[in-house]
Amino acid sequence: MKYFNFIFLLVLTLEISAQSDAENIKKIYSQSLTDGKSYEWLRHLSNNIGARLSGSYGAEQAVAYTKEELEKLGLDKVWLQPVMVPKWIRGLPEFAYIETKQGKTTHVNICALGGSVETPNGGVRAQVVEVMGIDELKALGKDRVQGKIVFFNRPMQADLINTFEAYGGCSDQRYSGAYEAGKLGAVGVIVRSLNLRLDDFPHTGSMTYADLPVSQRIPSAAISTNDAELLSTMLALDPSLSFFFKQNCQQLDDVLSYNVIGEITGSEFPEEYIVVGGHLDSWDLGDGSHDDGAGVVQSMDVLRLLKISGITPKRSIRVVLFMNEENGLRGGKKYAEIAKSKNEKHIFALESDSGGFTPRGFSFDCSDAQFQKVLGWKELFKPYLIHYFEKGGSGADIGPLKSDGIVLAGLRPDSQRYFDHHHAANDTFDAVNKRELELGAATMASLVYLFDTYGTAVEITNDTFKD
Amino acid sequence: MKYFNFIFLLVLTLEISAQSDAENIKKIYSQSLTDGKSYEWLRHLSNNIGARLSGSYGAEQAVAYTKEELEKLGLDKVWLQPVMVPKWIRGLPEFAYIETKQGKTTHVNICALGGSVETPNGGVRAQVVEVMGIDELKALGKDRVQGKIVFFNRPMQADLINTFEAYGGCSDQRYSGAYEAGKLGAVGVIVRSLNLRLDDFPHTGSMTYADLPVSQRIPSAAISTNDAELLSTMLALDPSLSFFFKQNCQQLDDVLSYNVIGEITGSEFPEEYIVVGGHLDSWDLGDGSHDDGAGVVQSMDVLRLLKISGITPKRSIRVVLFMNEENGLRGGKKYAEIAKSKNEKHIFALESDSGGFTPRGFSFDCSDAQFQKVLGWKELFKPYLIHYFEKGGSGADIGPLKSDGIVLAGLRPDSQRYFDHHHAANDTFDAVNKRELELGAATMASLVYLFDTYGTAVEITNDTFKD
Numbered sequence: 001m002k003y004f005n006f007i008f009l010l011v012l013t014l015e016i017s018a019q020s021d022a023e024n025i026k027k028i029y030s031q032s033l034t035d036g037k038s039y040e041w042l043r044h045l046s047n048n049i050g051a052r053l054s055g056s057y058g059a060e061q062a063v064a065y066t067k068e069e070l071e072k073l074g075l076d077k078v079w080l081q082p083v084m085v086p087k088w089i090r091g092l093p094e095f096a097y098i099e100t101k102q103g104k105t106t107h108v109n110i111c112a113l114g115g116s117v118e119t120p121n122g123g124v125r126a127q128v129v130e131v132m133g134i135d136e137l138k139a140l141g142k143d144r145v146q147g148k149i150v151f152f153n154r155p156m157q158a159d160l161i162n163t164f165e166a167y168g169g170c171s172d173q174r175y176s177g178a179y180e181a182g183k184l185g186a187v188g189v190i191v192r193s194l195n196l197r198l199d200d201f202p203h204t205g206s207m208t209y210a211d212l213p214v215s216q217r218i219p220s221a222a223i224s225t226n227d228a229e230l231l232s233t234m235l236a237l238d239p240s241l242s243f244f245f246k247q248n249c250q251q252l253d254d255v256l257s258y259n260v261i262g263e264i265t266g267s268e269f270p271e272e273y274i275v276v277g278g279h280l281d282s283w284d285l286g287d288g289s290h291d292d293g294a295g296v297v298q299s300m301d302v303l304r305l306l307k308i309s310g311i312t313p314k315r316s317i318r319v320v321l322f323m324n325e326e327n328g329l330r331g332g333k334k335y336a337e338i339a340k341s342k343n344e345k346h347i348f349a350l351e352s353d354s355g356g357f358t359p360r361g362f363s364f365d366c367s368d369a370q371f372q373k374v375l376g377w378k379e380l381f382k383p384y385l386i387h388y389f390e391k392g393g394s395g396a397d398i399g400p401l402k403s404d405g406i407v408l409a410g411l412r413p414d415s416q417r418y419f420d421h422h423h424a425a426n427d428t429f430d431a432v433n434k435r436e437l438e439l440g441a442a443t444m445a446s447l448v449y450l451f452d453t454y455g456t457a458v459e460i461t462n463d464t465f466k467d
Numbered sequence: 468m469k470y471f472n473f474i475f476l477l478v479l480t481l482e483i484s485a486q487s488d489a490e491n492i493k494k495i496y497s498q499s500l501t502d503g504k505s506y507e508w509l510r511h512l513s514n515n516i517g518a519r520l521s522g523s524y525g526a527e528q529a530v531a532y533t534k535e536e537l538e539k540l541g542l543d544k545v546w547l548q549p550v551m552v553p554k555w556i557r558g559l560p561e562f563a564y565i566e567t568k569q570g571k572t573t574h575v576n577i578c579a580l581g582g583s584v585e586t587p588n589g590g591v592r593a594q595v596v597e598v599m600g601i602d603e604l605k606a607l608g609k610d611r612v613q614g615k616i617v618f619f620n621r622p623m624q625a626d627l628i629n630t631f632e633a634y635g636g637c638s639d640q641r642y643s644g645a646y647e648a649g650k651l652g653a654v655g656v657i658v659r660s661l662n663l664r665l666d667d668f669p670h671t672g673s674m675t676y677a678d679l680p681v682s683q684r685i686p687s688a689a690i691s692t693n694d695a696e697l698l699s700t701m702l703a704l705d706p707s708l709s710f711f712f713k714q715n716c717q718q719l720d721d722v723l724s725y726n727v728i729g730e731i732t733g734s735e736f737p738e739e740y741i742v743v744g745g746h747l748d749s750w751d752l753g754d755g756s757h758d759d760g761a762g763v764v765q766s767m768d769v770l771r772l773l774k775i776s777g778i779t780p781k782r783s784i785r786v787v788l789f790m791n792e793e794n795g796l797r798g799g800k801k802y803a804e805i806a807k808s809k810n811e812k813h814i815f816a817l818e819s820d821s822g823g824f825t826p827r828g829f830s831f832d833c834s835d836a837q838f839q840k841v842l843g844w845k846e847l848f849k850p851y852l853i854h855y856f857e858k859g860g861s862g863a864d865i866g867p868l869k870s871d872g873i874v875l876a877g878l879r880p881d882s883q884r885y886f887d888h889h890h891a892a893n894d895t896f897d898a899v900n901k902r903e904l905e906l907g908a909a910t911m912a913s914l915v916y917l918f919d920t921y922g923t924a925v926e927i928t929n930d931t932f933k934d
Contacts, residue, residue: 030626159497161851161906196902358825358881360852384628385827387854414825414881416902435625435663435883 021453025380025446027309032442037304039434041069041297042356046287046429053114053284054324055087055255062280063258066296066321070262073304077265080258083334085324087255088115090284091248094221095123096190098234099242106234108227110190111202111285112247113174114327115209116220123246124149124188124219130235134172134180146185149243151235152177153192153228156419163415164354167194167422171205178220179210188245189220192228194419200224201424204283206327219247259331260321264303268314272455273339275318275349276302276448279325279332279397286427290418294356294432295411296321298441305445313452315347322397325353329396336400348451350409350444351395355421357413358436359443361388365408369458374407377450386443388412407456411444488920492847492913494776499909504771506901508536508764509823513754513896520581520751521791522554522722529747530725533763533788537729540771544732547725550801552791554722555582557751558715561688562590563657565701566709573701575694577657578669578752579714580641581794582676583687590713591616591655591686597702601639601647613652616710618702619644620659620695623886630882631821634661634889638672645687646677655712656687659695661886667691668891671750673794686714726798727788731770735781739922740806742785742816743769743915746792746799746864753894757885761823761899763788765878765908772912780919782814789864792820796863803867815918817876817911818862822888824880825903826910828855833874836925841874844917853910855879874923878911 032038045052045062052058063080070078096110112118129145131137132154137145152173156166171194178189193203202222209217223231234241260280266272278295282288299319306313322331339346350362361381364371371391378389394408402408413436421427499505512519512529519525530547537545563577579585596612598604599621604612619640623633638661645656660670669689676684690698701708727747733739745762749755766786773780789798806813817829828848831838838858845856861875869875880903888894 029628033626158902159500161496163902358883385855388852416825416906417900420900433884433887435630439628439883 028305028445029442031305032438036438038297038301038437038441042293045293046289050287051284052282054085054281066260075262077263083330084254085257085330086328087252094247096245109200109202109224110221111204112249113207113220114204115207117217118248119219119246125244126187128243142184149188150181150186151190156196163419174205175207182212182216182218188218191222193222193225195225197420198225200226201426203423205423257323259323262319264313264317266315267312270316272315273346275320277320278352280321281324283423285425289429289432290355290421290427292353295352298352301441302445315452325397332397333400346406347456348407349398349401351398352411353395355413355418356432356437359413359440361386361412362409363392363412365394370407495772495912496909498772498775499905503905505764505768505904505908509760512760513756517754518751519749521552521748533727542729544730550797551721552724552797553795554719561714563712576667576669576691577688578671579716580674580687581671582674584684585715586686586713592711593654595710609651616655617648617653618657623663630886641672649679649683649685655685658689660689660692662692664887665692667693668893670891672890724790726790730785731780733782734779737783739782740813742787744787745819747788748791750890752892756896756899757822757888757894759820762819765819768908769912782919792864799864800867813873814923815874816865816868818865819878820862822880822885823899823904826880826907828853828879829876830859830879831876832861837874
């Protein structure tokens with residue numbers, strides 16, 4: 001009978017808390033969709049400030065603007081966390097054309113990859129070797145690569161449902177292409193843009209020369225998917241055609257920048273931290289609305305939504321707007337370094353850096369037992385059509401926080417349109433839908449609310465009751 | 468032992484068929500994403516033909532084009548099903564402004580509602596009564612409505628996650644507003660566009676005068692959401708302002724048009740029919756890419772995807788491109804009437820008429836037992852992030868097929884952006900994403916494949932084994 005009462009009370013308690021969780025989550029979604037701030041913040045960040053590459057004036061303005069806006073929210077603390085960041089500039093617009101052996105030229109759309117060196121003053125002109133990847137390049141060997149421009153043309157795989165998987169399957173060409181081709185004596189690298197759509201936008205992104213001596217560092221650019229198709233077709237007809245490109249980019253000395261941080265201090269466990277964030281920097285083409293203006297304003301609104309929904313966090317909730325995710329990850333590393341040096345106990349970190357599209361769920365980097373606990377909350381998200389709870393990666397900026405016990409998570413929005421805009425001039429405000437952005441902010445706030453309420457400690461399971 | 472063998476064989480059979488179902492579905496998705504035709508068909512339908520209101524030249528061209536394209540697929544039969552349809556024309560562009568008592572005028576964006584009468588030659592000018600719905604209008608009574616323009620301004624509810632619910636909660640203003648206001652002696656009706664976004668596009672749509680005598684039929688128009696906000700704000704400052712609008716639309720005599728039908732005749736049960744369809748007509752603003760060009764081309768591709776995936780349907784699969792969903796549903800009614808007169812046994816019908824966005828799942832109109840059977844297939848869709856299997860409505864065009872035994876279903880894509888474009892000039896090809904469209908076609912083809920393979924008969928359940 002005593003046992004029965006215990007069960008009864010347990011069930012009753014679970015029911016009451018489940019009910020109030022459902023109500024609180026409903027309030028959060030409703031507030032976001034009727035009184036959200038994320039879209040208005042993004043409008044300013046995108047249209048009034050624009051591109052925010054680390055070390056740029058835009059990045060500086062974005063730091064000032066988001067700090068000011070967080071200060072208006074009445075959080076317990078708002079501060080800047082200094083961090084030295086790389087500064088790379090694009091310089092004059094890139095210029096490229098294909099030239100047939102008859103001397104006819106066709107202009108093509110390229111952009112320098114972030115971190116690339118410039119071309120010599122007169123540009124680079126050479127014959128082209130088309131390869132489908134780094135393995136194929138290596139197999140060609142020095143003889144057939146020396147003095148040539150290497151054209152990496154492996155397209156993203158269209159029949160993968162998750163477009164991030166398709167991205168992951170091709171990004172080595174962009175990141176390591178110049179390194180590998182430089183070792184073989186190539187004079188330049190042209191990479192097919194990481195875009196599933198056929199269009200005219202070249203997509204930039206980070207690349208490395210690793211340990212390559214300066215003399216072997218060759219200029220590297222992305223070419224639009226339409227022009228990659230064109231170049232490939234023309235090469236099939238005339239393998240001896242030449243390609244010309246000129247770019248003016250430069251790596252300058254590191255400069256001082258900041259992570260922007262705001263905190264609601266916990267009412268019961270102030271020394272336990274929950275982080276929600278996105279990255280404040282963007283590439284210099286477009287205005288970084290999806291990557292990652294969306295994640296920035298959603299993260300800011302998480303704290304605001306909790307406040308206006310009348311939720312008093314037990315734990316300390318921090319919004320962290322990381323600087324320099326795109327070409328260095330210095331902000332993410334700095335935040336983790338300081339947190340470690342201060343011995344701050346971080347229990348949960350959530351990043352939104354996959355675009356501002358309709359949220360579908362989360363990917364969790366945690367133990368199996370913690371994941372089971374999280375799965376117990378999934379039903380609460382069903383009314384909001386959030387269905388994707390899977391183990392997997394989280395986000396680049398929060399990665400350095402990884403340690404035993406912490407749960408890391410990434411928001412997973414619908415991914416179909418993301419790479420149409422990613423790192424390109426069309427990553428702009430008009431490509432973001434207000435409701436989709438707001439649904440993302442509410443989904444994040446709801447998960448933060450649950451982690452704040454229940455923590456990450458793994459509770460007694462049914463097994464505990466076994467003899 | 469015999470019992471054990473039976474179970475063993477059953478499990479083995481189920482496993483083998485489940486495996487080949489998974490493989491077939493994978494093939495369907497892969498074909499759609501790498502070799503789909505839906506996007507190219509839609510490009511032609513949207514950009515080369517354009518708007519397709521019943522009775523228009525566009526509708527006529529769309530009939531010819533889709534018939535021709537279906538004929539290219541090598542189906543067993545392709546034919547046109549004659550149907551008389553209403554013909555309403557917009558005439559000259561509408562014109563409207565707000566005039567303050569000081570005589571200052573502000574232009575606003577309106578469009579006639581489909582089926583509306585024209586204004587008198589000199590337009591309509593009157594004071595405005597703003598109401599939040601039909602109940603509020605009725606409560607005002609004849610005295611306060613007579614001689615006025617009634618302005619229905621109830622917005623779609625932003626905190627409903629399913630935007631179709633928000634649409635359903637407001638569409639009575641558009642559909643019955645002029646009928647109700649006409650009965651009370653109003654001289655015109657202006658309805659806030661059914662759009663969750665604030666922008667400048669007026670959204671048309673169907674309306675009724677029901678049994679109202681011609682003398683009481685008043686002109687009715689939609690106003691953009693931005694201008695609805697403006698009008699409401701100006702009315703709050705000056706309730707005596709006047710509103711002017713002029714429109715030139717006309718209802719003409721019915722004309723002959725067609726449903727376009729293609730069929731793969733079943734190899735085992737040719738007399739059992741499965742229908743997949745969308746509607747070929749669209750409103751006259753924009754080019755009807757989402758509503759319902761998307762559904763048309765997806766449905767066409769369902770049959771093509773089955774063929775190129777090497778699937779030989781056991782049952783007869785028909786694609787039906789219905790005419791006149793928007794303002795009469797004549798095509799849907801005609802198809803059902805003919806099917807009934809021929810005693811054709813339809814077991815399943817699926818409609819795509821909710822936009823070409825990322826598919827999330829289906830809504831099923833069927834018995835509980837049939838729904839349980841369908842739920843058994845849900846896991847097969849998980850790799851494609853299809854998670855929404857719920858009971859509910861299906862589609863307007865297939866509705867008239869409803870009878871005992873048939874399963875009706877509607878594709879349910881992500882709904883967040885749909886009403887940004889619905890019935891407005893921005894329902895255009897550029898708003899459709901190729902991959903999202905193709906995922907929808909594959910999702911539909913996969914469900915059709917399963918219904919073809921397993922039928923709709925409810926099989927023996929576990930209960931059958933009970934003593």
